[in-house]
Amino acid sequence: xxxxxGIDLGTTNSAVAIMEGGEPRILExxxxxxxxxxxxxxxxxxxxxxxxxxxxxxxxxxxxxxFSVKRLIGRKFSDPEVQRDKAWLPFEMxxxxxxxxxxxxxxxxxxxxxxSAFILGKLKADAEAKLGEKVEEAVITVPAYFDDSQRQxxxxxxxxxxxxxxxxxxxxxxxxxxxxxxxxxxxxxxxYDFGGGTFDISVLEVGDDTVEVKATGGDTHLGGDDFDKEIxxxxxxxxxxxxxxxxxxxxxxxxxxxxxxxRAKHELSSATETEINIPYISSDANGPKHFLMKMTRAKLExxxxxxxxxxxxxxxxxxxxxxxKGAGFQMSDVNEVVLVGGQTRMPAIQAAVKNLFGKExxxxxxxxxxxxxxxxxxxxxxxxxxxDILLLDVTPLTLSIETMGGVATPMIVKNTxxxxxxxxxxxxxxxxxxxxEVHVMQGExxxxxxxxxxxxxRLDGIPPSPRGMxxxxxxxxxxxxxxxxxxxxxKASGKSQSVKIEASTALSKxxxxxxxxxxxxxxxxxxxxxxxxxxxxxxxxxxxTAEKALRDAGDKVxxxxxxxxxxxxxxxxxxxxxxxxxxxxxxxxxxxAEMQKIGQSYYNKDQGAQDGAxxxxxxxxxNPEPGPEPEPAPDPDAANS
Amino acid sequence: MDKDLRELKEKLEKAKADRDQYLxxxxxxxxxxxxxxxxxxxxxxxxxxxxxxxLLKEMITVLDSFDLGLQALEKSGPVEKGVYMIxxxxxxxxxxxxxxxxxxxxxxxxxxxxxxAITEGESEQPPGTIAEEIEPGYRLYDKVLRPAxxxxxxxxxxxTP
Numbered sequence: 001x002x003x004x005x006g007i008d009l010g011t012t013n014s015a016v017a018i019m020e021g022g023e024p025r026i027l028e029x030x031x032x033x034x035x036x037x038x039x040x041x042x043x044x045x046x047x048x049x050x051x052x053x054x055x056x057x058x059x060x061x062x063x064x065x066x067f068s069v070k071r072l073i074g075r076k077f078s079d080p081e082v083q084r085d086k087a088w089l090p091f092e093m094x095x096x097x098x099x100x101x102x103x104x105x106x107x108x109x110x111x112x113x114x115x116s117a118f119i120l121g122k123l124k125a126d127a128e129a130k131l132g133e134k135v136e137e138a139v140i141t142v143p144a145y146f147d148d149s150q151r152q153x154x155x156x157x158x159x160x161x162x163x164x165x166x167x168x169x170x171x172x173x174x175x176x177x178x179x180x181x182x183x184x185x186x187x188x189x190x191x192y193d194f195g196g197g198t199f200d201i202s203v204l205e206v207g208d209d210t211v212e213v214k215a216t217g218g219d220t221h222l223g224g225d226d227f228d229k230e231i232x233x234x235x236x237x238x239x240x241x242x243x244x245x246x247x248x249x250x251x252x253x254x255x256x257x258x259x260x261x262x263r264a265k266h267e268l269s270s271a272t273e274t275e276i277n278i279p280y281i282s283s284d285a286n287g288p289k290h291f292l293m294k295m296t297r298a299k300l301e302x303x304x305x306x307x308x309x310x311x312x313x314x315x316x317x318x319x320x321x322x323x324x325k326g327a328g329f330q331m332s333d334v335n336e337v338v339l340v341g342g343q344t345r346m347p348a349i350q351a352a353v354k355n356l357f358g359k360e361x362x363x364x365x366x367x368x369x370x371x372x373x374x375x376x377x378x379x380x381x382x383x384x385x386x387x388d389i390l391l392l393d394v395t396p397l398t399l400s401i402e403t404m405g406g407v408a409t410p411m412i413v414k415n416t417x418x419x420x421x422x423x424x425x426x427x428x429x430x431x432x433x434x435x436x437e438v439h440v441m442q443g444e445x446x447x448x449x450x451x452x453x454x455x456x457x458r459l460d461g462i463p464p465s466p467r468g469m470x471x472x473x474x475x476x477x478x479x480x481x482x483x484x485x486x487x488x489x490x491k492a493s494g495k496s497q498s499v500k501i502e503a504s505t506a507l508s509k510x511x512x513x514x515x516x517x518x519x520x521x522x523x524x525x526x527x528x529x530x531x532x533x534x535x536x537x538x539x540x541x542x543x544x545t546a547e548k549a550l551r552d553a554g555d556k557v558x559x560x561x562x563x564x565x566x567x568x569x570x571x572x573x574x575x576x577x578x579x580x581x582x583x584x585x586x587x588x589x590x591x592x593a594e595m596q597k598i599g600q601s602y603y604n605k606d607q608g609a610q611d612g613a614x615x616x617x618x619x620x621x622x623n624p625e626p627g628p629e630p631e632p633a634p635d636p637d638a639a640n641s
Numbered sequence: 642m643d644k645d646l647r648e649l650k651e652k653l654e655k656a657k658a659d660r661d662q663y664l665x666x667x668x669x670x671x672x673x674x675x676x677x678x679x680x681x682x683x684x685x686x687x688x689x690x691x692x693x694x695x696l697l698k699e700m701i702t703v704l705d706s707f708d709l710g711l712q713a714l715e716k717s718g719p720v721e722k723g724v725y726m727i728x729x730x731x732x733x734x735x736x737x738x739x740x741x742x743x744x745x746x747x748x749x750x751x752x753x754x755x756x757x758a759i760t761e762g763e764s765e766q767p768p769g770t771i772a773e774e775i776e777p778g779y780r781l782y783d784k785v786l787r788p789a790x791x792x793x794x795x796x797x798x799x800x801t802p
Binding site for chain 2: 060
């Protein structure tokens, strides 16, 4: 079946996504990018360029480079918006014979539909190249405020490009779809879309299988580009203050400043301070000049404040103002908030939105791609791709087994698609241990005691042997119905034990959520606990190895070395019972150093019998450990015959 | 008797239909998995090839600054040979990772696939061609990592007295 693609036809940039195996995927264009500039041009050589290539020649060919055509599509030439845009758009525009708009590119006049069709045509061709098959149908998104004429014109653009437009979807609805919010009943959703050149706010209400647009608002001339210009201007002024040189006329300096400004904006989304470092930006009579200064997030927020405040004001208006200006809701009525547009990566915007609604917004999906993803989801619904007959579940929580020191060792991690199975070999913790207890748990915490016990059983009849020697194979298997079977087999004796747990996935949603939150809450403390146990385990193993080495060596080891090692072993045992990780580590290191003397005395006395002490060296010697514990044993046949 | 037979036949038909459906689903799932593995392999290869793309992009900026520094030094007198050797060392390392400078010279036709026009002005070159390379462009294998930033030769003010 031919694929239906989802297209976010944006004012500044466009993106394409498809559903693949029930998951949305963004398709990269022929230049290897995930978004395509919505720009078309007729180059001076007479060639028609679309996307990035059109953008790269826009500065020197402004009259024949058409951008922001979405601002014009389906509008009357006399529309005040069009008249306002005509004043600043650098290309020529005129009224068409039907009262619409026409733009001049090269020597010819085009309708906005035709220009949009050039962009859609490239998106289609690139998608076909990526997929290796023909694409003939699409779902295209449009702003929620588009009227019939604008929608019809967009649809026409698709048809001109050779695409059957199966559905036009509102951009905010697509964003909500991407987050699966269409499944919620009777919810009020606000979509806050801060793009490169426009700011859109939409208030949606989800009913039974319908998403209704209750209000729209925004500013068609407010966007992330304003931030970039502001930063660039600020930097140029700062430089002028520093060096007294105006670099705004030097194209290379301006280009480097622009790059530095963009980099600073991105870095300040994660760091609180960044350095602007542009060596040799200009020169004067005294030689070369550099530009070096620190820029803080606070400064950036200062520069952006007026824009953010305006967006918040517009949002409040769209939600609370009585119809038709707004939705007439209370701020507290809003159930979900979705962030769209690259600029919403800025922490100050996220904080302002959170502050306004008193709740966290959805922002997990790349905000530049979320609308295209939603369009693909809609395409998938139309295609029937999403309604898979074979619905596969995932394990909501990690399933693990308790090992030495009360550690929960994961067997099947959360979000694994079932049916699935996992097998791992464990061993014994003590010499002559003839049984092991298999403790099966569910939960995200690293220590066994903090997780929920699902089952516990004992495997007896292990032939007596030194610790770490037996190989006990434990397998977990979850079938498609979520039934977990756990089986433990002693490979030497062939003895086995197993248990079936019916309700391993039958936790309530609330319970799963609670367990996950707990795991996050205690993450730090748990990690500390686990580290302590690991160090203790290491200490115990080393003490055991040291004692064994002394025993094996008998009187080949001089009495002074023997007593010194014994003293260190005692010190390790003493430290091990305490709570201080550093103390244990120190005792382990000292014992490890002391133990080398056993080996040395071997070499001095007897070159032959040395292997016992050799393996005892170094803390990273992974020895078998008490309780079933992942056994490094690279050769499974070794202990098995 | 007849009724039983009919029921059994119906059951058999249904079982057959179910079997076909399950088998088809199973085959599809297996095929999906194999295809996914193949795609993943290709994707991994791609990732390995373009790994460090971000790092290389930033290194280009450093290289630009280095060259500006060199130019400034050259203006004030002869430059120690070792500095050029360091430059060559850096370029060599980047080359080994697939980064290559896009060759361009004044008078070359402007190709937006590899160059970005950031300004234009009078020059001795034919109009519409490259008057000057302001920042060099770089390619990582076949992907243009950064287009060359160029000044274009202006149409009308071409000075031919």
